[in-house]
Amino acid sequence: xxxxxxxxxxxxxxxxxxxxxxxxxxxxxxxxxxxxxxxxxxxxxxxxxxxxxxxxxxxxxxxxxxxxxxxxxxxxxxxxxxxxxxxxxxxxxxxxxxxxxxxxxxxxxxxxxxxxxxxxxxxxxxxxxxxxxxxxxxxxxxxxxxxxxxxxxxxxxxxxxxxxxxxxxxxxxxxxxxxxxxxxxxxxxxxxxxxxxxxxxxxxxxxxxxxxxxxxxxxxxxxxxxxxxxxxxxxxxxxxxxxxxxxxxxxxxxxxxxxxxxxxxxxxxxxxxxxxxxxxxxxxxxxxxxxxxxxxxxxxxxxxxxxxxxxxxxxxxxxxxxxxxxxxxxxxxxxxxxxxxxxxxxxxxxxxxxxxxxxxxxxxxxxxxxxxxxxxxxxxxxxxxxxxxxxxxxxxxxxxxxxxxxxxxxxxxxxxxxxxxxxxxxxxxxxxxxxxxxxxxxxxxxxxxxxxxxxxxxxxxxxxxxxxxxxxxxxxxxxxxxxxxxxxxxxxxxxxxxxxxxxxxxxxxxxxxxxxxxxxxxxxxxxxxxxxxxxxxxxxxxxxxxxxxxxxxxxxxxxxxxxxxxxxxxxxxxxxxxxxxxxxxxxxxxxxxxxxxxxxxxxxxxxxxxxxxxxxxxxxxxxxxxxxxxxxxxxxxxxxxxxxxxxxxxxxxxxxxxxxxxxxxxxxxxxxxxxxxxxxxxxxxxxxxxxxxxxxxxxxxxxxxxxxxxxxxxxxxxx
Numbered sequence: 001x002x003x004x005x006x007x008x009x010x011x012x013x014x015x016x017x018x019x020x021x022x023x024x025x026x027x028x029x030x031x032x033x034x035x036x037x038x039x040x041x042x043x044x045x046x047x048x049x050x051x052x053x054x055x056x057x058x059x060x061x062x063x064x065x066x067x068x069x070x071x072x073x074x075x076x077x078x079x080x081x082x083x084x085x086x087x088x089x090x091x092x093x094x095x096x097x098x099x100x101x102x103x104x105x106x107x108x109x110x111x112x113x114x115x116x117x118x119x120x121x122x123x124x125x126x127x128x129x130x131x132x133x134x135x136x137x138x139x140x141x142x143x144x145x146x147x148x149x150x151x152x153x154x155x156x157x158x159x160x161x162x163x164x165x166x167x168x169x170x171x172x173x174x175x176x177x178x179x180x181x182x183x184x185x186x187x188x189x190x191x192x193x194x195x196x197x198x199x200x201x202x203x204x205x206x207x208x209x210x211x212x213x214x215x216x217x218x219x220x221x222x223x224x225x226x227x228x229x230x231x232x233x234x235x236x237x238x239x240x241x242x243x244x245x246x247x248x249x250x251x252x253x254x255x256x257x258x259x260x261x262x263x264x265x266x267x268x269x270x271x272x273x274x275x276x277x278x279x280x281x282x283x284x285x286x287x288x289x290x291x292x293x294x295x296x297x298x299x300x301x302x303x304x305x306x307x308x309x310x311x312x313x314x315x316x317x318x319x320x321x322x323x324x325x326x327x328x329x330x331x332x333x334x335x336x337x338x339x340x341x342x343x344x345x346x347x348x349x350x351x352x353x354x355x356x357x358x359x360x361x362x363x364x365x366x367x368x369x370x371x372x373x374x375x376x377x378x379x380x381x382x383x384x385x386x387x388x389x390x391x392x393x394x395x396x397x398x399x400x401x402x403x404x405x406x407x408x409x410x411x412x413x414x415x416x417x418x419x420x421x422x423x424x425x426x427x428x429x430x431x432x433x434x435x436x437x438x439x440x441x442x443x444x445x446x447x448x449x450x451x452x453x454x455x456x457x458x459x460x461x462x463x464x465x466x467x468x469x470x471x472x473x474x475x476x477x478x479x480x481x482x483x484x485x486x487x488x489x490x491x492x493x494x495x496x497x498x499x500x501x502x503x504x505x506x507x508x509x510x511x512x513x514x515x516x517x518x519x520x521x522x523x524x525x526x527x528x529x530x531x532x533x534x535x536x537x538x539x540x541x542x543x544x545x546x547x548x549x550x551x552x553x554x555x556x557x558x559x560x561x562x563x564x565x566x567x568x569x570x571x572x573x574x575x576x577x578x579x580x581x582x583x584x585x586x587x588x589x590x591x592x593x594x595x596x597x598x599x600x601x602x603x604x605x606x607x608x609x610x611x612x613x614x615x616x617x618x619x620x621x622x623x624x625x626x627x628x629x630x631x632x633x634x635x636x637x638x639x640x641x642x643x644x645x646x647x648x649x650x651x652x653x654x655x656x657x658x659x660x661x662x663x664x665x666x667x668x669x670x671x672x673x674x675x676x677x678x679x680x681x682x683x684x685x686x687x688x689x690x691x692x693x694x695x696x697x698x699x700x701x702x703x704x705x706x707x708x709x710x711x712x713x714x715x716x717x718x719x
Contacts (some may be wrong), residue, residue, distance in 0.1 A: 073122075074129075077100055151214060217264060262330065288323075381400070
């Protein structure tokens, strides 16, 4: 190591205004720390007490230079120790690194806590780099001393700034920006506390959780929340401030630290953690409320009158996505942690009405609801979408976790959530796009909450929301409304999913309470003595309407064949559960008991007969035939004989009725018949219950022999 180069480094460190770029000083400092012939203690002490880094006001660039110097020095020292070894009795690399790190930390003692935090963070990050890269022997280096130094230095900065002192917090407000009056600096500078948060956000996630409990977690959470909200300018991100421009590059690390702090607070002090988490999520929701008013302006600026393409590379959209990522990161961690809090903690708490897992879930869902247009850009929460859309699985995880907690909580919370979802209006065409995204998100949430919602909500606000979206409408080409077609399609499918959830809940309740027993749905499968309709009565009235609705949506471009067959089979299954209260499905084989179920089959057969023989009608007729076959597993034994008579008429080869003039239609009919037979066999072999299995096997054997279907022992054995 050249003494001249070392002397030059010391000279530059003792200058408050550097004559060389900070990158050059950073490289030289890292080199000399790693290659010092004796111990690095003196140079480390010189660095953190030098005028270059200790001069006021502290700047983030100089603190990052100091941190990176120690981080790179760790890499250089490891590379130096990994060279050729000339003695068998020489100490191992891990022993060398442990001793070198110990001497390095000694040099930090007594220095400014902010500079010590920067240096200790750099050392800890350097060790983590080696562990991430799976370097040899790096796992044997003890990081306890580094973690202790990071926590102690950060705690000293917080204490120096008055954080956690209740008697001072009454008179002192921690500012994100402060003006240096003494030095007559006109431009605002970042406060010491925010500088320490930016540094600590990189290193504290690497510290053991038991050591983080020593910090004032509640006060730290409040400061981090203020930083995050200030980074997004309280939701008005179209107008940047100095604080928001400074904090936005570090929003990911700050959000990760916020999630970590709240998680540790919920684990160690649950009541305080619930209160802090609720406060944080409430402030994030306020940002989302402000964003709702900003998005129409953003669409108006970036959307021509005839085309709308969300520019993912534009600054505002990057900010919107960053906001969504930050909310998901914090919410997911909070909800995952609060699952393990005993109910007695928040039920006995004086603030239980404000702070509980159910209230946290409600706030999270309402925040995502207000950001539903941004959520829709990632495929929404109801489907996996394409590969790019499916990559954000954390969003779906957080949403469904919140819905699960909400469904298992008090009933009034779910009902209050539905009331909040209903409170939105349609105004301008741009606002219609946002409201359509909100409707789609609301329907996706309601689908999961159907089993716990009261029937009055299902037949009231829920039905008013989904009924207009059960029919798919296409906008004329070249119009502004055509731009909403993807969202219209998503909302259309979500509305049908809600209907299927209602029908499934009815069938499930019938199985739980006993066939033929009807009762009101109170969300827990119990009957209520009310004058309102029961869930069974509501589904009974729903069957004729939804049967016609599905048939109308069987045309090309509406419901797919798979969606149609699943929906109609669920409808028939729900209709079969609506039998007479005096008899049960398993005690009676009278066909009259299943009039509603056979009504669905009759409607389907009538629709098939009314279609013509041109190509579009043949395609729709084939989809309805597939749908008819899918209903076989939903029918009781008493209806199978009548049903198979209709199926036999559909599948029987009537050579005299074939139209030999239209070869295309004839070829399509042959292909469709083959596909129908295969679909029928799959349905009979995989979906029919054990009670109907024997009858089905006899019918299939006779049908196969009559229609010259070659017997296959392997396929028949599946029955």
